[in-house]
Structures are given as C-alpha cells and as structure tokens.
Amino acid sequence: MSDLYHVSSSPHVRSKDTTSRIMLYVIIGLLPTSLFGIYNFGLKALLLILVTIASCVVSEWVFDKIVHKKNTVPDFSAVVTGLLLALNLPVTLPWWEAVIGGVFAIVVVKCLFGGLGQNFMNPALGARCFLLIAFAADMTNFVTDTYTGPTPLAAMRNGEAVDTINMLIGRIPGTIGETSVIAILIGAIFMILMGVIDLRIPASYIVTFVVFMLLFSGRGFDGAYLTAQLCGGGLMLGAFFMATDYVTSPITPRGKIVFGICCGILTGLFRTFGANAEGVSFAIILSNLFVPMIEKYTVPLAFGKVREAKKQEGGK
Amino acid sequence: MGSKTFKGGVHPFEGKELAKDQPIVEVLPKGDLVYPLSQHIGAPASPIVAVGDRVLKGQKIAEAGGFVSSPIYASASGTVKAIEPRRVATGDMVKSIVTDNDGTFEEAEYTPCEDVTSLTKDEIIAKVKEAGIVGMGGAGFPTHVKLSPKEPDKIEYIIANCAECEPYLTADYRRMIENPEELIGGMKIILQLFDHAKGILGIEDNKPDCIEKLTKLVENEPRIEVCPLQTKYPQGGERQLIYAVTKRAINSKMLPADAGCIVDNVETIIAVYNAVRFGHPLTNRVSTITGDAVAKPGNFLYNIGTNYAELVEAAGGFQTEPEKMISGGPMMGFAMFGLDVPTTKTSSSLLCLTKDEVSVTEPTACINCGRCVEACPELLVPSRLAKFGDNGLSAEFEAWHGLECVECGSCSFVCPAKKQLAQSIKTMKKQVLAAKRK
Numbered sequence: 025m026s027d028l029y030h031v032s033s034s035p036h037v038r039s040k041d042t043t044s045r046i047m048l049y050v051i052i053g054l055l056p057t058s059l060f061g062i063y064n065f066g067l068k069a070l071l072l073i074l075v076t077i078a079s080c081v082v083s084e085w086v087f088d089k090i091v092h093k094k095n096t097v098p099d100f101s102a103v104v105t106g107l108l109l110a111l112n113l114p115v116t117l118p119w120w121e122a123v124i125g126g127v128f129a130i131v132v133v134k135c136l137f138g139g140l141g142q143n144f145m146n147p148a149l150g151a152r153c154f155l156l157i158a159f160a161a162d163m164t165n166f167v168t169d170t171y172t173g174p175t176p177l178a179a180m181r182n183g184e185a186v187d188t189i190n191m192l193i194g195r196i197p198g199t200i201g202e203t204s205v206i207a208i209l210i211g212a213i214f215m216i217l218m219g220v221i222d223l224r225i226p227a228s229y230i231v232t233f234v235v236f237m238l239l240f241s242g243r244g245f246d247g248a249y250l251t252a253q254l255c256g257g258g259l260m261l262g263a264f265f266m267a268t269d270y271v272t273s274p275i276t277p278r279g280k281i282v283f284g285i286c287c288g289i290l291t292g293l294f295r296t297f298g299a300n301a302e303g304v305s306f307a308i309i310l311s312n313l314f315v316p317m318i319e320k321y322t323v324p325l326a327f328g329k330v331r332e333a334k335k336q337e338g339g340k
Numbered sequence: 341m342g343s344k345t346f347k348g349g350v351h352p353f354e355g356k357e358l359a360k361d362q363p364i365v366e367v368l369p370k371g372d373l374v375y376p377l378s379q380h381i382g383a384p385a386s387p388i389v390a391v392g393d394r395v396l397k398g399q400k401i402a403e404a405g406g407f408v409s410s411p412i413y414a415s416a417s418g419t420v421k422a423i424e425p426r427r428v429a430t431g432d433m434v435k436s437i438v439t440d441n442d443g444t445f446e447e448a449e450y451t452p453c454e455d456v457t458s459l460t461k462d463e464i465i466a467k468v469k470e471a472g473i474v475g476m477g478g479a480g481f482p483t484h485v486k487l488s489p490k491e492p493d494k495i496e497y498i499i500a501n502c503a504e505c506e507p508y509l510t511a512d513y514r515r516m517i518e519n520p521e522e523l524i525g526g527m528k529i530i531l532q533l534f535d536h537a538k539g540i541l542g543i544e545d546n547k548p549d550c551i552e553k554l555t556k557l558v559e560n561e562p563r564i565e566v567c568p569l570q571t572k573y574p575q576g577g578e579r580q581l582i583y584a585v586t587k588r589a590i591n592s593k594m595l596p597a598d599a600g601c602i603v604d605n606v607e608t609i610i611a612v613y614n615a616v617r618f619g620h621p622l623t624n625r626v627s628t629i630t631g632d633a634v635a636k637p638g639n640f641l642y643n644i645g646t647n648y649a650e651l652v653e654a655a656g657g658f659q660t661e662p663e664k665m666i667s668g669g670p671m672m673g674f675a676m677f678g679l680d681v682p683t684t685k686t687s688s689s690l691l692c693l694t695k696d697e698v699s700v701t702e703p704t705a706c707i708n709c710g711r712c713v714e715a716c717p718e719l720l721v722p723s724r725l726a727k728f729g730d731n732g733l734s735a736e737f738e739a740w741h742g743l744e745c746v747e748c749g750s751c752s753f754v755c756p757a758k759k760q761l762a763q764s765i766k767t768m769k770k771q772v773l774a775a776k777r778k
Contacts (some may be wrong), residue, residue, distance in 0.1 A: 030664045031431075031675040032699040033763035035749030036691075037352055037507065041711065041756040043704055099704065141705035141757075270709040275721055277713065326741035327347075327718040328579065328591035 043140075047100035049220045053211035054107050054265065060207040061200035065115040065168060069200045075119050077106030079126025087135045101140050105129050108148035108265065111201025112258065112305070113155070116165045124158075125151040145312040146269045149305045156305070171197035177256040177295070177302060180249070188248055191255035202258035212264035224280040225273060225287075226263040230254065232288025240296050259291065262304035272312040279315075279322035286311040286318070343545045345570035346580040348717040350750045352573055352671065354546070355508040359630040362638035364514050367654040368416075369441055373645035374426050374682035375401065375412050376434040380474040381481045382408030387437055393420045397643075398448040398621055401437050404469070410482045410685075411472040414439060415623035415643035417446040429648070429667045429681045430674060436682070450619035456525075461492075461533050464616055471615030472622045472685075477501065477576075477605035478668055480686040483612065486604070487533055489597040495534040496600035499585055500527055500609055502543040502550065503569055503576030506669025509689050511628045512606040514639045516543070516550040520557055523606060524564065526613035530604070531563050537602075539564040540585050546571040573671060574748040578603050580717050592744050607688075622685060629655040631692035633662035642683065648690060649679045664696035671749045703759045712751035712761055718744045722751035726761040729768030734775065737768050745769055 062069045084102040088095050096102075109129055113122055129151035134143045143150075156163045166175055173179060175198050176186040190196050194204025201208075215221045234250060243249045254260070267273060267287050274283050287307050294303025378384040383405035395401055395414040402412040418439040426436040453459065459467075469484035489495060500523065504512040516523060527539045541558070543551050545568045558564040569575050569584050578596060581603060583589050588599040596603050604612075607625055614620040623644055630637035635656030642651060652658065666673040668688050712722035720741055728737040737743075742765060751761040 029662065029675070029677060030696040030699045031677050032664075032696070033760060033766070034666075034673060034675075034747075035352075035671040035753050035762065036664060036666050036673070036675065036693070036696075036698055037670040037753065038697055038701070038758060039350070039352070039754050039756075041754065042758070043707055043756045046707075046709065046756055096705075101707075139705060141707045270707045273708075275708050275710045275713055275723065280710075323740050324713075324719050324721065326591060326720055326744035327583075328589035328594065329741060329744065 043101070044099045046220055047104050049215060049218045050104050050265070051100065051107060053215040053220065054104075054111065054201070056207040056210045057201045057204055057261065058107065058111060060194055060204040061111065061115075064194060064203060065170070065200060069115045072113060072115060072117065072119065072122055072200065073107060073110040076110035076113070076122045076126050077103055079123040080106030080109070080130045083127045083130040084135065087131055093139070096140060099140060102130055105134070105147045109151050111261065112148060112152045112199050114163060114166050114199050115168055117155075117159075117162050121155060121159050121162060125155045128154050141271055143271055144315075145309045146266055146272045149266055149309045152305050153309060166197035168197065173197060175256065175302075176252055180252060186252050188251045188255065191252060196256075198256070199258060202261045205255045205260050208260045208264060215264070221264070221268040224277065225268050225284040228281045228284025229263045229267055229287045229291075230259070232285045233259065233291050236289055236292030237296070240292065242296075253295065257295070257302035258304045262308055263287070267308050267311070272315060274315050274319045274322065276319050276322040276324055278324065279318045282318050282322060283311055283315065286314055343568045343570040344584040345572055345575065346583045346717055348715055348719065348750065349572040349574060349580070350715050350753050351571075352507045352753060355630070356510050356513070356546075358508065358632075359510045359628050359637040359639055360513060362510075362514075362636075364518055364626055364639045364641050365654070367640045367642040367646070367651065368445070369643050369646040369650060371647055371650060372421065372438055372440050373414070373416050373418070373643065374436050374438050374647070375414070375645045376426065376428050376436045376682065376684060377402055377412065378434050379412070379480060379684035379686060380410045381479065382406060382410070384435065385409060385412045387423050389420050389437065391420050391422060394418070395420060395439055396448040397445050398450065398623055400621070408482055408485050410474050411470065411621075412437070413472055413621040413623050415645050416441045417444055418442045427681055428684070429676050429687070431677055452618045453616060456529055456616055457532070459532070459616070464529060464533060467616050467619075468612055471611070471620065473608060473611045473615060474622075474685050475605065476607040476611065476625055476685055476688065478672070478686050478688050483604065483608055486602060487530065489595075489602070491597075492534055493536055494600055495537045495597060495602055497586055497602070498527065498530050498534060498537050498539045499581060499601055499603045500539065500541045501576050501578075501581055501603050501605040502541050503581060504547070504606075505544060505571075505573045505576040506671055506673070507573070508630050508691050509628050509669050510630070511626045511639050511689060513547055513550060515606050515610060515626055516547070516554060519610060520554055522610045522613045524554070524557055524561065525617060526609035526611075527564055528561070529612055529616050530602075530609065534602075537563075541566045542569050542581055542585050543567070544569050544571045544575055573750065574717055574746070577717060577746055577748055579746060625685065625687070627651070627683070627687055628689040629692075630689065631662065631694075633658050633660050633692040633694045635659040644683055644685055644687075646683050647679075648676075648681055648683060651683065651690060652679060652692070658692065660694045662692040662694060664693045666691040666693070671753065672747065701758045704757045706757050706759060709756060711754040711756065715750040715754045717748060717750060718746055720744060722761045722765060723755075723759070725768070726759065726764035729764040734768070734772050737772060743769060743772060
C-alpha cells in the first residue's frame, strides 16, 4: 500500500437511499392491504403470500447461481414481486399454481431479460396474466367461506346493485390484496410521504379512467357506478403499486403522465368493451410495452433550452 | 416563502458546523512556495524572473500569456530556486516557479487609490487584470475578461455568489461575517463598470446572520440588494443562481452576460476591492480546512503557493487517518492523491474525510427510479445519459441534451443504486466536445 489517498470522481458524498431500502418501503406500503387480505380471507391468504414470496426469492437465488451472477436476493426486489403477485391472486388458488406464478415472474419476466432494471413488464402482473390464461378457472374463482357471489364489477355487469361502502372497506370478494381501497390508500400515502412514488402516474391513470367511463360507459354521471368502478377490480392497487413500478414505467416526467393516461384509457376500454369485467392487469402490462416509445417522445427539454429548441424545430 | 430558488437539486449533509464558528486565522508559510503557471482558464502565464533572482512579496513573477490569461505574483520574499514542472493538486505536472522563503515577507510597494469613485472604467479593469484576479470559486476564469462583456450597457445584474452551497465549506461565510465592508466595497467598484446594473448578494437562508448583517450594510446603497436563497445544492451553480435571482434561464451555449448577468464569488469580489483600493495583487486567499479527520477544522488566510501540508498543520494536523482528501467541496471538488502539492488561486478548501464512502461502494443495477431526474437542476435524465455515455452513443447523448450537464453531481448523490452517473456523463461530455472541435 502506498501513501496515496483514495481517488474517485466527484461527488464524494452519497445520500442514504439504497435500492433495498426503497424495496423495503414498498413492502411496508403493501402491508396494510396484505394484513387486510389476511383478515378478510383467513390464514390461507397468509400461507399463499408466504408461498409466493418464497417461490420468487428461491427462483431468483437459483437463477443467479446457475448463470453465475452475484446474488441479487438482498435487494428485496424478489420479495416485492412475490408479495405483489400474491396480492393479485384469489385466495382459493392451489398453492402449486402460485409457485408456478412466482417462478414465471422471476425467471421468465425478470431474469431472462437481464434481471432487476431490465424487465420490460411488471413481473408480478406478467405472471398474473400468465396464470389467468393458464388456469383461467382457478384464477377467477372468488368463492370462499365468506363470499359466494361474483366480484362487484362482474355483478354490476350483470345489472346487479353493489354496496360501495363495503367496497371501500374491502368486505367484498376479489384477489387477496385488491379489495380494500382504504388499506391500499394508507399504504400509498406512506409511499408518497417517503418519496417512493409521486402522484403523476396514479393521478393521471385514475383521472383518465374516470373521464373515459363518463364518456363511454353509457351510464353518464352515475356516482355509485363510478365509485364502484374505481374501488373494484384492483384499480387502486394497480394505479398506486403496479403502474408506478419504476422499471416498467417511463422515467421522463411528462412520460409518466402519458403512461398514466394510457393505462386509464386501456382499463376503460377493457372494462367497457372487453369480455372481462376487470382489465387493470392487462392495461398496465400493455402500457408497459409502450414505455420506450413514450420516453422517446417525452425527452425533457433541458434547462434554458426552451426557445432554442422551438426555433430549431421550426427551422427543420 | 421569500427565499428564491431553482427546480431540482439535493440536500446533502451540510457539515458546516465543523468550521462555521472558527474566525479566519492567518497562516504564514514556512517552507518553499510553488507557483504553477497555469492556475486559471486560458493561456499559461510566462515567467519574468530567472533562477537566482530575489523576489519580494507582491512582486510580479509571471506575465499574462494572452488576453484570457492572468499574471502571477510571489506571495513571500525569497530567491527563485527553480522553474520546472511540478505536481499540482489535480495530479498533473505543471510548469511552476519555485522560490524559497526567507521568512521576512519583505513586500513590494503598492499604489493605493484613496478615491476609487474617480477611476474610469478602463482604469478599474486594468487594475483587476494587473492584480492577477481570477474566479476564486474553483473555475479560475480571469475576472477582467468577465468584467469586459461585449455590451456592458446590457448588463443588468451583478450577482455576488454568496450561496456557498457546497457542504462543509465556510470560507465565504466567514468572509461575509468578518469582511462585509470589503465585499460591498468590491461590489460597488464592479457596479461602477456597469451603469445599468443592480448589485445582488445571493445568500442561502442557512446563513441568516449574513443576510441580516449585509441587509443592514446595504440599507443606504440604492444599487445593492440582498437576495435570500433557499438552502439547496447547487444553489451556487452559475445557471441556477442566475435563475433564482432573475428567473432567466441560460443554457450551455450562452454566457451569463446573455441574460444580462455577471456572477462573481465572494472571495473574488474581495480580491477586486483589495486590488483597486489598495493596489494589492492577488497573493492570498481564505480557505476552509475541514472534515472529520482534521483535529481543529477552521478557516485560514494563507499565501497562495503554500504547500497543502502546511495548511493541515495549521488546522492541528490529523486526528484520524484520512482516507480521502478533497480539494473543494464534496459535491464538485476533486479527490487529491496526496498532500505535497501547492495551493493555487482556485484552492477553495481542503476536506479530509476519515471514511471514503464512494470508491468502496459497489454500484448495482439501475431501477429506473427517476430520483436523478428529480434532482437534476438542468432537468436532464442522468441515468439515461450515463447509459448512453457508457455505451458511446454520442447521437443519443446529444439528443437527450447531455451537453447541458453542469457536472454538479446531484444525480450520483441521490442514486440508490450508487451508480457513478456524473462520472459517466462528464466523460462522455468531454468526448463529444472533443469530437466537435476536430
């Protein structure tokens, strides 16, 4: 060792934020709705959550081992994926199907594309859609000891009335983590306060969706119907926790808003004209695919560049 | 409310309490003095002394090498020992004049000016030029060039950069507390050059005592105002400061003068005052010697050319073994490989840290979180620019406005994946600019 000091490029100080800390915040943000899910659907929900997380974490560890990559489990992103996937599953799902979902999310959607930061669609949603197609009946079986009816959105589709208060609280059938709007919002407020997410995507998503439904649902301004649409079908969970996934949403500030609008329109389209009453998952993963294009057209103008850029465009 | 600012920016740990309350202490050099001939932007100065010559303190030893250049003065009396390449703080070898120090500090004669208001504009600029004054915040741009814009009548603001937004640094703060009259005197001299300009002292609001003191002092100065600024890095960046004060945004292809502004830092303005009022050439400056590795952090007035090791000695030496030495602040300063190098006109401080938190951290994958985008004061997308840089994609780099980067380091600071974003962008910027010059 020489008597030279350490040399590196500036800056020489760093903030305390780390990837694993952000992931921990997301996990904490998901706790209220997870706990409500367990309360609502019983211990089976807890079991399913644990199995899915374990499946994700183990597949990431094994994949890293096989391809001789540094173990990336400590960044907690696999835990987040597992938890999110579990929250998107009906509690009645056989555990081995959840395991397949976890493996698919991590290995196929994430690791095969280069791991954390490289996946082009949200792993949890990718896996959910895979399961929806592979095990359609199991994935739409919302009949439990407590609930026997269809989900509120399906019920509305059949022309039945729904109880919006119960939808806010979450005493309705649905996937483990999508039912309680209040619990989801508590987690979302935590994430916003901790600076993990901002309102650009969720707000533009929800506003666009409401506008779309006002215009095209054929119901006009029907407060109860709109509230039910907003509270049901995982829209809140999707808007705050899945559309905001960093990796699969645009990094440009204007792009985030465009992305939210995309999600809103697609969700509206699927719900109004599609065969399925929900559609949030498909709307988000489809929007994920638009991200590179959205970014390309929303490159922010650098500070002090406004006039010059306009002039250039005019000249071309 | 009240304090002005810009969009973006970060809030690093301030660390100013280490040296904030230490009054400026004068340090006299004991050993040899080394004067690199290139301590400013522009052509190197050319020596006008020979080995064996005796020089006095305040004697010119090197002449400006062109219009964008600056003369150099001896800061202690002694004999010229050598004119040879010497290692400087950045690690480069730079041709330097080396003198020994006879310890008497015998001074050359200066011609003071009792009534500075009687001076013409050309006389003031000539005095600033002759005194060898350059931007002392770190860039080292010759001040007389800055004060000679093409259209002086279009200059509306002379902004004193009193933000001192770099963490740890307190030299400007002490100057404002201890020598406010010199700062305002310097500002008044510069205002004499620009008939339509207002003088603005932009001070971050973490220095309420300076704001109060200077506001009181300029009460009867119709042309000078104090402008409190929000405490946020890089508030003292030239473009950010101009925007905060005037709401005018400039880009990399513009000069502050294009927005009707001239920005100078505290130390530079005080040097202008001393040069014009007392005829003192630039031979000393105040710097902060600080960091958790230093026994007695403080602010020191020292002769330019003094060895860094002597300054550390003046600050009580090391209490712990430092792992990292930084010339300048922790955000934009550069890491030094060793202490046996001379101080220059642009040595704004020395920061000695016991732990190096950067070169030991392993960067992980970018998760596209966008924190760098929120932090960038130039409204860029640093993570993408760094990726373009690492892959040598110069067209994409330019399309995403990479050349607008001001190298403030806010992106690397906030990155949760601990990526060296600023480093990648700076490197690419250099390559793109070099390719353009060809």
